Amino acid sequence: xxxxxxxxxxxxxxxxxxxxxxxxxxxxxxxxxxxxxxxxxxxxxxxxxxxxxxxxxxxxxxxxxxxxxxxxxxxxxxxxxxxxxxxxxxxxxxxxxxxxxxxxxxxxxxxxxxxxxxxxxxxxxxxxxxxxxxxxxxxxxxxxxxxxxxxxxxxxxxxxxxxxxxxxxxxxxxxxxxxxxxxxxxxxxxxxxxxxxxxxxxxxxxxxxxxxxxxxxxxxxxxxxxxxxxxxxxxxxxxxxxxxxxxxxxxxxxxxxxx
Amino acid sequence: xxxxxxxxxxxxxxxxxxxxxxxxxxxxxxxxxxxxxxxxxxxxxxxxxxxxxxxxxxxxxxxxxxxxxxxxxxxxxxxxxxxxxxxxxxxxxxxxxxxxxxxxxxxxxxxxxxxxxxxxxxxxxxxxxxxxxxxxxxxxxxxxxxxxxxxxxxxxxxxxxxxxxxxxxxxxxxxxxxxxxxxxxxxxxxxxxxxxxxxxxxxxxxxxxxxxxxxxxxxxxxxxxxxxxxxxxxxxxxxxxxxxxxxxxxxxxxxxxxxxxxxxxxxxxxxxxxxxxxxx
Numbered sequence: 001x002x003x004x005x006x007x008x009x010x011x012x013x014x015x016x017x018x019x020x021x022x023x024x025x026x027x028x029x030x031x032x033x034x035x036x037x038x039x040x041x042x043x044x045x046x047x048x049x050x051x052x053x054x055x056x057x058x059x060x061x062x063x064x065x066x067x068x069x070x071x072x073x074x075x076x077x078x079x080x081x082x083x084x085x086x087x088x089x090x091x092x093x094x095x096x097x098x099x100x101x102x103x104x105x106x107x108x109x110x111x112x113x114x115x116x117x118x119x120x121x122x123x124x125x126x127x128x129x130x131x132x133x134x135x136x137x138x139x140x141x142x143x144x145x146x147x148x149x150x151x152x153x154x155x156x157x158x159x160x161x162x163x164x165x166x167x168x169x170x171x172x173x174x175x176x177x178x179x180x181x182x183x184x185x186x187x188x189x190x191x192x193x194x195x196x197x198x199x200x201x202x203x204x205x206x207x208x209x210x211x212x213x214x215x216x217x218x219x220x221x222x223x224x225x226x227x228x229x230x231x232x233x234x235x236x237x238x239x240x241x242x243x244x245x246x247x248x249x250x251x252x253x254x255x256x257x258x259x
Numbered sequence: 260x261x262x263x264x265x266x267x268x269x270x271x272x273x274x275x276x277x278x279x280x281x282x283x284x285x286x287x288x289x290x291x292x293x294x295x296x297x298x299x300x301x302x303x304x305x306x307x308x309x310x311x312x313x314x315x316x317x318x319x320x321x322x323x324x325x326x327x328x329x330x331x332x333x334x335x336x337x338x339x340x341x342x343x344x345x346x347x348x349x350x351x352x353x354x355x356x357x358x359x360x361x362x363x364x365x366x367x368x369x370x371x372x373x374x375x376x377x378x379x380x381x382x383x384x385x386x387x388x389x390x391x392x393x394x395x396x397x398x399x400x401x402x403x404x405x406x407x408x409x410x411x412x413x414x415x416x417x418x419x420x421x422x423x424x425x426x427x428x429x430x431x432x433x434x435x436x437x438x439x440x441x442x443x444x445x446x447x448x449x450x451x452x453x454x455x456x457x458x459x460x461x462x463x464x465x466x467x468x469x470x471x472x473x474x475x476x477x478x479x480x481x482x483x484x485x486x487x488x489x490x491x492x493x494x495x496x497x498x499x500x501x502x503x504x505x506x507x508x509x510x511x512x513x514x515x516x517x518x519x520x521x522x523x524x525x526x527x528x529x530x531x532x533x534x535x536x537x538x539x
Binding site for chain 1: 290291295297299300301304305317319343344346347348351352354355376377379380381382383384385386387388389390391393394397398401417418420421422423424425437438439440441443444445447448449453454465466471474476504505506507508509510512513516519521522524525527529530533534
């Protein structure tokens, strides 16, 4: 429930946005002087889709995120969008595959990317899990990613059990490999070494943020927004440059030379 | 019968042959070809033999005389999975195509998608590359159509199924499968009752190319034939940008999902009826 805790803390006093699935929390609030839209995906025990009741990003969440972001774009004021990320996974289920969950998640990624291209600073704040397709739909299109430093904050492509099965390894073997191969690791420091984060922050009580925690995160969000606004850059090039992601830069250089 | 004999299978071709078959004769030029040996820096230390092109072919050329870039994924290498290098090749090519358009060069793009998604040996770098690919499709799509082709036999899964959903147009064959989660993973996460990964007819009935086309989740359903696939791509490119981008239909799909009785487990016909009723 970290996502909800941080959403509530950051958006205290803000106007909730109605007309969206109950698993989405959306509010128009302020950070400092700046009007922003906060968006979080939260557990909904009554979700009509049973495989999406624990905070997973499913069909309603994907299309709903798209709607929430599209509304912000339609406002025409380039207000910053803060995606509060605590998503354990995409929804795994028969209904989801049959009804095209890939298309629902595409809609969410589409809207976040268009918001960024339209000049909205989009900031992803990682307070819990940021897993795979769920993160691609909610957060990964952000101009800037900020992660709280905590063992419960992790980014990955697949849960350990499934990843072990697919790569024909035991969970222990997978963990041993992850310790020596940074992109395979589940911890936030290894992830930070890939250069994808703009900032990491330490807080006192990640489950129940204190006034200090809130002030620190709020300040960092405002800096990130200003950084985007001052840069004038609307693409994701700011994530390139880390030693552990050198090949991504090298490939782009070669393509440009040979284009 | 003569028709069958005259067909040339697209599905049986490798990534490089597919790209060649789609471009105007003599116009094919590969970027970062295998002789440059730009390989995954992550695989060998895990005991996996890397491949000289990392399983992705980037080809420039023309189709109907107009500039086209093709990104073709080789399904035979590591299940078409995307790692850092292969992912950066696709993202980087799409980024340059968008830049071309900003400079007045009308480069279009075709993605040949045979992929299980993120290469788990490069997990977070594959995921990051796929986010870059999503960003680049949405950018380029402002200027020119980006066409996704899922021909088979690997199909298109994971984060790259989201990329397929972002394309201006999506073309599938009967050999195609398209879905977010691979059958094994769904069975692992949700159980056999929910999804039996060994029940192939069941999986095809839900995620196969014909079902996706009949549910409005793909734009063209084509025979496995080089000439027909090429002709359909040419037509779609000439159409220009679609009147309605599928990934921008949130109101329509939310309304359709609201009309569904989600309690019973779902059947393929339910999806076709739900999504192919009144069109937006």
